[in-house]
Amino acid sequence: MDSVKCYSIKDGIHLYHIPVDKFKTLSISINIHRPLCREEASCNALLTDVLARGSRAYPDNAALERALQDLYGAQFDTDVRKKGEDQILTFGLGVLSDRYAPGDAELSLAATRLLLEMVLNPLLEGDGFRADYVAQEKVNLINDIEAIINDKREYATLRLLQLMCEGEPYAVHELGTVEDVEAITPQSLYAHYRRILAEGPIDIFVTGDVQIAGILGEVTSYFKEIEPTRTVYPKTDILSGHRSKAQEITETFDVAQAKLCMGYRTHTAPTDDDYYKLMVYNGILGGGAHSKLFLNVREKLSLAYYAGSRLERFKGILLISAGIEMANKQQAMDEIQLQVAAMRNGEITEAEYSATILSLVNAIRSLGDNINYLEDYYLGQVIGVDQVSLSQFADKVESVTLADVVEIAARVELDTVYFLTGKGQQGGEQA
Amino acid sequence: MNEVYNELLNERIFAGTHKSGLRVHVMPKKGYSKSYAIFGTQYGSIDSAFVIPGESEPTYVPDGIAHFLEHKMFEQPDGSNVFAAYAQHGANANAFTSFNMTAYLYEATQDVLENLEILLDFVQKPYFTDENVQKEQGIIGQEIRMYDDDPGWRLMMNYLSAMYHTMPVNRDIAGTVESISQITKETLYTCYNTFYNLSNMVLFVVGDVDPEAVWACVERNAKEEMPFDKEIKRLYGEEPASVVQSEITQKLSVSVPMFMFGFKDNETGLDGAALLKKNVELTLLAELVFGKAGKLYNTLYDGGYILGGMSAELECEKQYGHTLVTGESKDPYKVKSLILDGIAELRRTGIDPDAFERAKRAYWGRYVKQFNNVSGIAHGFLGNIFSGIHLFDYVDAIRNVTCDAVNARLNTAYTESQSVLSVIEPVE
Structure with missing residues (x-):
C-alpha cells in the first residue's frame, strides 16, 4: 500500500492515514465490519440510524446540527453497506482542513471528538437505547426498506442478484427486512451494539492534510475500554458451480x-x-x-x-x-x-x-x-x-x-x- | 489571459475572451490527475421561442429540441461517433441539457489538449440528416419513458407545472414523444445557428492543465465567426405572480407518499451581483427556516410527520425562482400546514442572530468544500457564469450577508398564496 500509514491502536483496531494535501477537507471514518447475515443485517442498519439520532453530548438533531455548523458546516454521515459478505457500518465526518478555517487550528481535533462521541457515548435509558428514538428510527428504516421499489432500475438489479445468490448471505439486503426490524427492542439493539464493539474488527480512516498525532491520541483514549476479539475480516466466496439451464x-x-x-x-x-x-x-x-x-x-x-x-x-x-x-x-x-x-x-x-x-x-x-x-x-x-x-x-x-x-x-x-x-x-x- | 487569485481559497482562475466572443476560463489544480473540460451554451429547454438576431419575427420550435440537439451533436459527417474519438485518448465524455443550458464535457487523466480539440471540434460541427434524426427519436423515446417511471422526477415536473403558467420550466426538458416527433433537421440547424454562436458560449477547463496551452488550443480550433451584434431575444411569455394550482397529485408505483412543497419567487429580472446577493440571502433563509438546526425541522421529524428527513433547495435564475422542500410523509397535507405555521412563528420572533452566524459559518464551509472536486468546480462555475456571476464572487457575498437582510427576506418570501404542494401517491 503506497503512501498510507497504518497505526495499530490495539488488536482489532487500526487507524489508517492517507496524507493527501490537495483537498480542502479532512475525512474521518469509523468502520465496523460484520459478517453479512439475515440475523443481524437489520440490527446493523438500525444501529447506525439510532446512533446518528443523538448522543450524550449532542442529544438531538438540533444540538448535533448546531455543533456541526460551528465546525464550519462539517458533515456527519452514517452508512451501512456490503462489500461482498462483509457488512460495514460506517460513521463518517467531513470537515474543512484546518488551514481553510480562518483562525481555528483545532478544527480537526474538535471534529474527531464529535465523531467519537456520536459512536461511543450514546444516549441510554436503563439497559437500552432511548426508547422513543429506537421506535421512530424503526419506522424510518421500515420506510426505507419499502421504498427500495421506488427506483425500478436499481430494484431490478437487486432482484436479479437476489435470484442468482439465493441461499447465500449475499442475497441479504444491507437494510435487512421489515419483520426483522419490527422485532428489535431498545434493549436488544443495545446488546447488539455492545457485542459488535467487543468483536470488531474496526478500522478508522483519516484522509487529508492533518497532524495525525492529536487524532491518534483522541482515538486511543476513546477506544481505551474496547478490546475487540476478532482480527480477521468476513470473507466472501464467489458464485460457483453451474445451472443446467438459465x-x-x-x-x-x-x-x-x-x-x-x-x-x-x-x-x-x-x-x-x-x-x-x-x-x-x-x-x-x-x-x-x-x-x-x-x-x-x-x-x-x-x-x-x-x-x-x-x-x-x-x-x-x-x-x-x-x-x-x-x-x-x-x-x-x-x-x-x-x-x-x-x-x-x-x-x-x-x-x-x-x-x-x-x-x-x-x-x-x-x-x-x-x-x-x-x-x-x-x-x-x-x-x-x-x-x-x-x-x-x-x-x-x-x-x-x-x-x-x-x-x-x-x-x-x-x-x-x-x-x-x-x-x-x-x-x-x-x- | 487575465488571472484572478483568491487568497482565502488559495485558488486561481485565468480568463480571456476569444475574438469570436467565446469566453474561456481555466483553473489549474495542483496535485490532481484529472482534467475536466466543459463547453456550454446558454441554451436550455426553456428556449423554444426566440427572435434570431437580425430578424424581426419570432421563431417557435418544438419542446425538447435543445436536448435532442445535444444528442445529435455526437453524430459526425464521416459517420464516426465522437465517443470513439474520445476513447482513443482515454477520456470519459458526456453531455447534459438543463432548463437553462446545454453542456458538453469530458474528464481525462491524459492527452488534455487532444481531448480538448475533439470537444471544440465536434461541438462546432453539426451534422443532421433525416435518417439520424429519426433514429434518435427511438432512443429519446426510451429516455422519456424512463423518466415517466421516476417518481422523484415526476414529483418535480408536476410541481413546476403547477407553479408556472407560461415560464417553460413547466414542461419536461426532453419534451414529449409527440413534440420530438415534430423535430426535423431544418429546425435543428435553426437552433444550432442561433444558440451555438460562440458569443453565446463558455469554455471552462479545470485540473492538471496549463492555461496558455488551453488558450492556444482555442485559438487554433475556434471557428472564424463574428459575434452576434444583437442579443438573442428569448420569449418566455408574461408569467403572472400567481400559481396555476396550489396542489397537484399523481399516483405511481411507490411505497409511501413523496412530497415537494415550495414557494414561487416573483422578484425576477436580476442578474450579476444583485442576483447573487438574493441567492445567498435565500440560501441562508432556507437553512434557517427548514434546516436541521431549526425548530420546524425537529417538530416535523420528532412528530413522525416526515420519514427520515427533509431537504430544502432553491432555484435562483434571472427569469424565475423558487424555494422548495422535499421528503416522504404519510400525510403531506399536514406537513404543509405545519410548515406554514412554522414560517408564521418565525416571522413573529425574527431570526436569532446566533443561529444566523452559525448558518453563515456552515455556508462558508460548504462553499469551500465544493473546490474538492474538479467536476463540482466545473458545474458550479458554468451554473453561475451565464447569470453574470463568477464562482469566486461568493467569497465576498457570503462574507457580507447580514442577518437584517435575511430577516427582510423572511417577510417577503414564502407566501402561502404562491405555494405549490406536489404529491406522488402510491397506486391502489
Missing part, C-alpha cells in the same frame, strides 16, 4: 418502461489475477459509450436509452441491464446474446480493446482525485479485495491482452434473466 423470471409493476437484467457467472474472484482480464472484458462488452452494448443495443437498434454491463466483483457476477419497450424483450435479449457471443468468438476490434484499456486506466487514475473514492479504495485494500496500489492497479489493467479477454469470455455463462415489466398490454405506443 432461469427466467418476470415480475409486473405499474410502469411505463420495462427493465431487462441478465446475470452471468464469471467464475472469477476479485483476488484472482484473472480479475483484471474480466474488467477489460466487461469494459468492451458494456462499460460505456465505446462498448458493444451501447453501440448496438442503443445506437444501432435504438432499443434503449441505457444499455450496459457491470461487475458485481465480490460474487464473480456480470450484470447486463437495459430499459426497453415491453414488447421488445426478445429482440433486446437476442441482440445482447449476440454481443456476448461475439466476445466469445474473439470478434473484438483493436479500437474496442484499446479504448477500453484507456478508459479503465483513466477511471483508476481518477480515483485519487475524489476523497471518498480514495478512502473506499484503501478500505478495499485493508479487507484484502484490492490487492495492489492504484498505480499498480493501472499497470495490471494495461498489461491485459486481447487474447486474455477471449480466454475469460469462454467462462462467462448466462445464469438468470430478470424482466420487470408493466401490467398493461404488451407494447406502448411509440412515435
Whole structure:
C-alpha cells in the first residue's frame, strides 16, 4: 500500500492515514465490519440510524446540527453497506482542513471528538437505547426498506442478484427486512451494539492534510475500554458451480418502461489475477459509450436509452441491464446474446480493446482525485479485495491482452434473466 | 489571459475572451490527475421561442429540441461517433441539457489538449440528416419513458407545472414523444445557428492543465465567426405572480407518499451581483427556516410527520425562482400546514442572530468544500457564469450577508398564496 500509514491502536483496531494535501477537507471514518447475515443485517442498519439520532453530548438533531455548523458546516454521515459478505457500518465526518478555517487550528481535533462521541457515548435509558428514538428510527428504516421499489432500475438489479445468490448471505439486503426490524427492542439493539464493539474488527480512516498525532491520541483514549476479539475480516466466496439451464423470471409493476437484467457467472474472484482480464472484458462488452452494448443495443437498434454491463466483483457476477419497450424483450435479449457471443468468438476490434484499456486506466487514475473514492479504495485494500496500489492497479489493467479477454469470455455463462415489466398490454405506443 | 487569485481559497482562475466572443476560463489544480473540460451554451429547454438576431419575427420550435440537439451533436459527417474519438485518448465524455443550458464535457487523466480539440471540434460541427434524426427519436423515446417511471422526477415536473403558467420550466426538458416527433433537421440547424454562436458560449477547463496551452488550443480550433451584434431575444411569455394550482397529485408505483412543497419567487429580472446577493440571502433563509438546526425541522421529524428527513433547495435564475422542500410523509397535507405555521412563528420572533452566524459559518464551509472536486468546480462555475456571476464572487457575498437582510427576506418570501404542494401517491 503506497503512501498510507497504518497505526495499530490495539488488536482489532487500526487507524489508517492517507496524507493527501490537495483537498480542502479532512475525512474521518469509523468502520465496523460484520459478517453479512439475515440475523443481524437489520440490527446493523438500525444501529447506525439510532446512533446518528443523538448522543450524550449532542442529544438531538438540533444540538448535533448546531455543533456541526460551528465546525464550519462539517458533515456527519452514517452508512451501512456490503462489500461482498462483509457488512460495514460506517460513521463518517467531513470537515474543512484546518488551514481553510480562518483562525481555528483545532478544527480537526474538535471534529474527531464529535465523531467519537456520536459512536461511543450514546444516549441510554436503563439497559437500552432511548426508547422513543429506537421506535421512530424503526419506522424510518421500515420506510426505507419499502421504498427500495421506488427506483425500478436499481430494484431490478437487486432482484436479479437476489435470484442468482439465493441461499447465500449475499442475497441479504444491507437494510435487512421489515419483520426483522419490527422485532428489535431498545434493549436488544443495545446488546447488539455492545457485542459488535467487543468483536470488531474496526478500522478508522483519516484522509487529508492533518497532524495525525492529536487524532491518534483522541482515538486511543476513546477506544481505551474496547478490546475487540476478532482480527480477521468476513470473507466472501464467489458464485460457483453451474445451472443446467438459465432461469427466467418476470415480475409486473405499474410502469411505463420495462427493465431487462441478465446475470452471468464469471467464475472469477476479485483476488484472482484473472480479475483484471474480466474488467477489460466487461469494459468492451458494456462499460460505456465505446462498448458493444451501447453501440448496438442503443445506437444501432435504438432499443434503449441505457444499455450496459457491470461487475458485481465480490460474487464473480456480470450484470447486463437495459430499459426497453415491453414488447421488445426478445429482440433486446437476442441482440445482447449476440454481443456476448461475439466476445466469445474473439470478434473484438483493436479500437474496442484499446479504448477500453484507456478508459479503465483513466477511471483508476481518477480515483485519487475524489476523497471518498480514495478512502473506499484503501478500505478495499485493508479487507484484502484490492490487492495492489492504484498505480499498480493501472499497470495490471494495461498489461491485459486481447487474447486474455477471449480466454475469460469462454467462462462467462448466462445464469438468470430478470424482466420487470408493466401490467398493461404488451407494447406502448411509440412515435 | 487575465488571472484572478483568491487568497482565502488559495485558488486561481485565468480568463480571456476569444475574438469570436467565446469566453474561456481555466483553473489549474495542483496535485490532481484529472482534467475536466466543459463547453456550454446558454441554451436550455426553456428556449423554444426566440427572435434570431437580425430578424424581426419570432421563431417557435418544438419542446425538447435543445436536448435532442445535444444528442445529435455526437453524430459526425464521416459517420464516426465522437465517443470513439474520445476513447482513443482515454477520456470519459458526456453531455447534459438543463432548463437553462446545454453542456458538453469530458474528464481525462491524459492527452488534455487532444481531448480538448475533439470537444471544440465536434461541438462546432453539426451534422443532421433525416435518417439520424429519426433514429434518435427511438432512443429519446426510451429516455422519456424512463423518466415517466421516476417518481422523484415526476414529483418535480408536476410541481413546476403547477407553479408556472407560461415560464417553460413547466414542461419536461426532453419534451414529449409527440413534440420530438415534430423535430426535423431544418429546425435543428435553426437552433444550432442561433444558440451555438460562440458569443453565446463558455469554455471552462479545470485540473492538471496549463492555461496558455488551453488558450492556444482555442485559438487554433475556434471557428472564424463574428459575434452576434444583437442579443438573442428569448420569449418566455408574461408569467403572472400567481400559481396555476396550489396542489397537484399523481399516483405511481411507490411505497409511501413523496412530497415537494415550495414557494414561487416573483422578484425576477436580476442578474450579476444583485442576483447573487438574493441567492445567498435565500440560501441562508432556507437553512434557517427548514434546516436541521431549526425548530420546524425537529417538530416535523420528532412528530413522525416526515420519514427520515427533509431537504430544502432553491432555484435562483434571472427569469424565475423558487424555494422548495422535499421528503416522504404519510400525510403531506399536514406537513404543509405545519410548515406554514412554522414560517408564521418565525416571522413573529425574527431570526436569532446566533443561529444566523452559525448558518453563515456552515455556508462558508460548504462553499469551500465544493473546490474538492474538479467536476463540482466545473458545474458550479458554468451554473453561475451565464447569470453574470463568477464562482469566486461568493467569497465576498457570503462574507457580507447580514442577518437584517435575511430577516427582510423572511417577510417577503414564502407566501402561502404562491405555494405549490406536489404529491406522488402510491397506486391502489
